[in-house]
Each structure stands twice: as structure tokens, then as C-alpha cells.
Amino acid sequence: MNSDLSNRVALVTGASRGLGAAIAVELGRRGARVAVNYFGSADKAGRVVEEIRAAGGEAAAFGADVRDEAQVARLIADVEGRFGLIDVLVLNATGPQPMIKLDDLTWRACLDQLEFFVKSPVLLVKAVMGQMKRRRFGRIINIGSEVFGRGVPEFSNYVSAKGAQHGLTRSWAMELAPWQITVNTVAPGWIPTERHAGDSQESKDAYAAAVPMRRMGLAQEVAATVAFLASDGAGFLTGQNLAVNGGNTLG
Ligand SMILES: NC(=O)c1ccc[n+]([C@@H]2O[C@H](COP(=O)([O-])OP(=O)(O)OC[C@H]3O[C@@H](n4cnc5c(N)ncnc54)[C@H](OP(=O)(O)O)[C@@H]3O)[C@@H](O)[C@H]2O)c1
Numbered sequence: 001m002n003s004d005l006s007n008r009v010a011l012v013t014g015a016s017r018g019l020g021a022a023i024a025v026e027l028g029r030r031g032a033r034v035a036v037n038y039f040g041s042a043d044k045a046g047r048v049v050e051e052i053r054a055a056g057g058e059a060a061a062f063g064a065d066v067r068d069e070a071q072v073a074r075l076i077a078d079v080e081g082r083f084g085l086i087d088v089l090v091l092n093a094t095g096p097q098p099m100i101k102l103d104d105l106t107w108r109a110c111l112d113q114l115e116f117f118v119k120s121p122v123l124l125v126k127a128v129m130g131q132m133k134r135r136r137f138g139r140i141i142n143i144g145s146e147v148f149g150r151g152v153p154e155f156s157n158y159v160s161a162k163g164a165q166h167g168l169t170r171s172w173a174m175e176l177a178p179w180q181i182t183v184n185t186v187a188p189g190w191i192p193t194e195r196h197a198g199d200s201q202e203s204k205d206a207y208a209a210a211v212p213m214r215r216m217g218l219a220q221e222v223a224a225t226v227a228f229l230a231s232d233g234a235g236f237l238t239g240q241n242l243a244v245n246g247g248n249t250l251g
Pocket of ligand 1: 189
């Protein structure tokens with residue numbers, strides 16, 4: 001096991017599948033004690049925990065709706081009771097992401113996305129920042145998306161919320177910098193997860209053909225970037241948007 005995150009405690013929201021699961025596994029492989037948050041899929045979260053333990057790591061699953069203030073408070077208390085104070089917070093959870101034409105767009109549809117990408121980060125960061133400030137250490141990592149850099153038609157509900165999430169990164173990075181707490185966004189390109197099972201091979205091929213590296217990314221490539229940001233070596237890197245998308249958007 002690589003041990004660059006040993007003695008660190010990490011909470012990854014929405015880690016029962018997809019990118020969150022890959023991030024949790026990678027942080028565990030590097031020695032962090034990992035809290036695997038899930039919403040509905042206790043069984044899948046359990047399998048992620050097993051994978052981390054099988055590789056010699058330490059992990060446990062914690063069910064909570066990260067949009068709910070009381071559940072977030074309980075989640076943080078449960079994680080800290082089990083593993084100790086949280087050093088690394090990865091804000092990854094997402095619900096359904098429907099594409100909606102402007103004609104059909106409603107405020108409710110926008111709020112559905114903002115609950116994941118603004119409300120939940122606000123609740124979680126407020127719950128951990130006190131102890132991070134006291135200890136003068138913290139790594140907050142927002143999982144954003146390349147869609148904000150690209151702009152995508154008929155998706156403004158999601159694109160605008162991802163833009164707002166990066167706005168949190170930018171402001172919080174400056175606000176928390178005096179305490180040596182870093183806040184960054186990792187913005188993946190399209191990386192097929194379970195949620196994309198219904199998407200056609202044609203649409204995936206067309207996307208990949210337009211990426212400068214001519215391929216889609218891997219969940220492990222996002223996870224490795226998150227693990228780097230969580231490490232001691234990234235201590236002077238804050239307020240940034242790291243696109244993991246084969247050059248599809250440029251900094
Ligand atoms: N995959 C991509 O192509 C891509 C590209 C750019 C950005 N992203 C971003 O990457 C992140 C992960 O995306 P993904 O594709 O890996 O998603 P995913 O496979 O659909 O997984 C979503 C995760 O969020 C959890 N979740 C859902 N509602 C929740 C709630 N209320 N409270 C706590 N957890 C909840 C799910 O848990 P249960 O299964 O337990 O319900 C699941 O673990 C998102 O922020 C997404 O916007 C993804």
C-alpha cells in the first residue's frame with residue numbers, strides 16, 4: 001500500500017458507485033481511513049468498503065442524505081466517532097441529472113441540482129471547518145464538471161449548478177487559506193458510470209473523437225487527481241479547477 005495519506009481521515013460523499021467509489025478506493029489504497037457515504041445503495045457501499053479492506057485499508061459505510069442538515073450533522077458525528085476528525089472532504093454526490101430544454105426549465109429543476117452542488121457542500125464544509133481551522137489542516141475537494149467550461153445546450157439546470165459549485169471553491173479557497181485549508185475543484189470529462197448505461201455507443205464514440213486525447217477518461221484518473229490534492233504535497237495549491245478530460249477544456 002502507498003502510504004502518503006496514512007493517518008488521514010477522508011469522507012467521500014456518494015461513494016457507493018461511480019467516481020465516488022473509485023475515489024474512496026484510491027484514498028484507501030494510499031492509507032487514509034475512508035468514510036464511504038451512500039444514499040440508497042447500502043449493499044454497493046458495503047462492497048466498496050470490502051474492496052478497500054481487502055487491499056489492506058480501513059473503511060466503513062455511512063448512509064446519509066447529504067442535502068439534509070440533520071443527516072449531515074449525524075454523518076459527521078458518526079464518521080468522527082469512528083475514525084477521528086475529518087482531514088479530507090470530497091464533495092462528490094449527485095442525484096439524477098436530466099437534460100431540460102429552456103422552454104421546459106423550472107426553478108424546481110434548478111434547485112434539484114443546487115441542493116447537491118451548493119446546499120450540500122455548504123452543510124458539509126460548515127460542519128468540518130471549525131476543527132480544520134483549529135488544526136490548521138484541511139483538504140476540501142469539490143467534484144465539478146467540464147460542462148461549465150464547455151457550456152452544454154439543454155442542460156442549464158446542471159451546468160449552472162456546477163458553475164456555482166466552483167464559485168464556492170474560489171471563495172472558500174481565499175477565506176480558508178489563512179488556516180492552510182485548501183479548496184479545489186476536480187472537473188472530469190464524460191466518464192461512463194452506471195448512470196450512463198443507457199447512452200448509445202455512438203454518442204460515446206462521438207464524444208471521444210472530439211477529445212484531444214481521442215478517448216474517454218477513467219474513474220481511476222479522476223481518483224488519482226483527488227488523491228494528489230489530498231496529499232501533503234498539494235499543500236500550496238488552492239482555488240483551482242483541475243480538468244481531468246484529456247485536454248477537452250484548457251486552463
Ligand atoms: N461520470 C461523469 O461522466 C461525470 C462527469 C463530470 C462530472 N461528474 C460528477 O462526478 C460526481 C459523481 O458522478 P457519477 O457519475 O460517479 O455519479 P453516480 O455514479 O450516479 O453516483 C452518484 C452517487 O451519489 C450518491 N447519492 C445520490 N443521492 C445522494 C444523496 N441525497 N445523498 C448522498 N449521496 C447520494 C449515490 O448513492 P446511492 O447509489 O447510494 O443512491 C451514488 O453513490 C458528480 O458530482 C458528477 O456531477 C461526473
